[in-house]
Amino acid sequence: MTQLAHGSAPAPVPPADTRQPVLEARSLVKTFGRVVGLDGVDLQLFPGEVLAIIGDNGAGKSTLIKCLTGAYTPDAGEMLLDGQPVHFKRPQDARDAGIETVYQTLAVAPALDITSNLYLGREFRRKGPLGSVLRMLDKKAMRDNAGTSMSDLGIGTIQNMSQAVETLSGGQRQAVAVARSAMFATKLVILDEPTAALGVKETGQVLKMIEEVKNRGLPVILISHNMPNVFEVADRIHIQRLGASAGVITPQSHTMSEAVAIMTGATTLAETPGRAG
């Protein structure tokens, strides 16, 4: 398997404990009745990196990031943001802490227009009494700002920012959701299978957006099934298996087929330590 060298070649990963993780999860447990979603998962995200999470369907990837972002409350375990313990009770808490997430189900309001979706939950209000008394939205400022942010992210031109999101193609909707997270994140961005439903060209666009976010210095957690994509953009790869972590590898230490073998349980990280990573 070839390794895809990329623009900003990922630096060899230093030993994990020398740097303070931006986000760290320890022994997270989440059950749904008898179903065990997470069975004691550890995760570390370091500054400026793209951390991929791979795993079979049902391995607990979405559950993991939902716990990290306050969409679920873990049953046990702890989470640290910049070394400080955090307890997110709802998604808004994670957002307020600077974590932005694009969920697998693409949390958008399909009937609302693009600008409204970008600012949903943090609308700009007009200055003066129109805003403070009448709570009036500053639609023009939001529209202008949204246009700039979208083009900064290299999301071509969506000509009509006031069109309903449901009239967009899958790739364009995904772009809106990624743009929203990139616009507001101050700590990190989490993307759950952002390219699963996309074609080749649209996938390329989303990967470019991930690079763009990374270039801004924000770390990214990327969940994906697509090994070539993962090996292209990830600095490290967290392998999730049956609700637990099966180990962390890098695109340098292991090949795609080794990663798949660990992910499916055909082998383990102990049996396949890979090249020094």
Added chain:
Amino acid sequence: MTTATHQPATAADTFAARRQSPVQRVQQVLHAYPTISPVLVLIAASVVFTIVNSRFADPQSLSLVFQQVAVVAALAIGQTLIILTAGIDLSVGAIAILSMMIMAKLSMDHGMPGIPAIIVGIAVGTLAGLVNGLLVTRIKLPPFIVTLGTLSVFTALGLLYSKGQSVEAASMPAVVNWTGTTFAVGQFRITVGVVLVLVLYAITAFALSQTGWGKHVYAVGDDAEAARLVGIRVNRVLLSVYTVAGLIYGITAWILIGRAGSASPNALTDANLESITAVVIGGTSLFGGRGLVVGSLLGAVIVGVFRSGLSLAGVDDQYRVLAIGVLVIAAVAVDQWIRKVRA
């Protein structure tokens, strides 16, 4: 309406960029402006009824239409808010009656001055809406079930409180029945109640289209889980919607006293279905998340126009009932169709 992120590259992109048939364009325009259908129905009906009997367009008969539809139009505002959140309110009429009997009895039997009696009545309506909201958000019961239950509860409370007796407006302080006062605008006779309804529509339309709260109402109705994930406090939005709806039903109670000239616990028997009818004919989706409050005003007026037009045409009133039924089904079918618009 087309959007081009990049030049077409794949077969799917070429497909997406294909030319659209006229039918698809109609679908897209209706999707962007769902209120077009009720506007067209209203214009067409008015033209036909005027041709059949020119008295339809007389200022007197039009004034009467507005006065007749005012109460249902007002109730439809609250109903619209709730339907926008993908809910439904079957306790509309019961809350309005309860508020109305409180206004009437307080000011008559207990000698309370008019304005405090009105305020207490409106407050009780608001509280009733809050109760609906709490049951929907805290106990997590479907709105249909909650309001089916409170329909009986509030109806019974209204009857018990009033001992089943009507109160004549003449025996109440003038302000309680002020909403029935008419004044002339050109050749039209307008009541204070009609003006109040229009003001309520203007305020609600402003709140829905110009404030963050309005966006959140649409987002919650569109996809509550998605709204939660983007950080909207879904339960707070729902609670506010049911409470505001109760407030509007309370104000409607005041309008109703003026319109009816009395406060009867047995009034408004069809209010639930009539308000839902107005909302649906007005192009608001029963599935939530799309529609405009002004559509409900049009919907209420359309019903009034059919009543007036068909009676002036000398047709049995059952044809109105029949026509409205057809309109409701057509409106929902159109809504289903335009919701299928995709890029």
